[in-house]
Amino acid sequence: MDRITLTGLTATGYHGVLTEERRDGQSFVVDVILELPLETTSDDLTDTVSYADIADEVEAVITGEPRDLIETVAGEIASRCLAHERVVRATVTVHKPSAPLTQTFADVSVTISRSRDE
Template sequence: MDTITLTGLRATGYHGVFEHERREGQPFVVDVVLELELDTVSDDLDRTVSYADIADEVESVITGEPRDLIETVAGEIASRCLSHGRVERVTVTVHKPQAPLTQSFSDVSVTISRSRHV
């Protein structure tokens, strides 16, 4: 399998279990790895997956309906990626760098992998 990777897609979202997270919002960062067979001969956009379309969909999920869990956010992004017929497998990491923890930390993230075939 070949891959298309989008790293560090950033947008403000309102996800979290605390009221202040849903009211004030915070940055979310998403990495997506799409696995598919790439046509490296035709030079035809219709024979691949547009990473611009994927980026738009990721941003739409981040800025869309608030969810309690970043696991749910990751799952929705993965489902949208798999809806592109050429994508066989996707790995999504959702980073929540300003998660409400009292400890010092640099990031909290969830990574999931999903495939078209079980």
């Protein structure tokens, strides 16, 4: 299966279970891998999925309705990706690099993979 990958899409969202997360917001970083058959001879955008459209949809979910869990955010992004007819599988990683932990850490993330037949 062919792939289109978007890495490091960043926007401010208000997701989290803590009051300050909902009030102050924070950056979320999203990676998306779309698996689909790619037509490489037509050179026509209608034979693929516009990564600009996917980026817009990812940003809309990040900046949209606040969710308690990044698992839910990842699921909403995957659902939007699978709404594109050509996409067979979507793997979504949502990074929360400013998660409210007292320990020193580099990143907190959730990765999900969804397909049309699941």
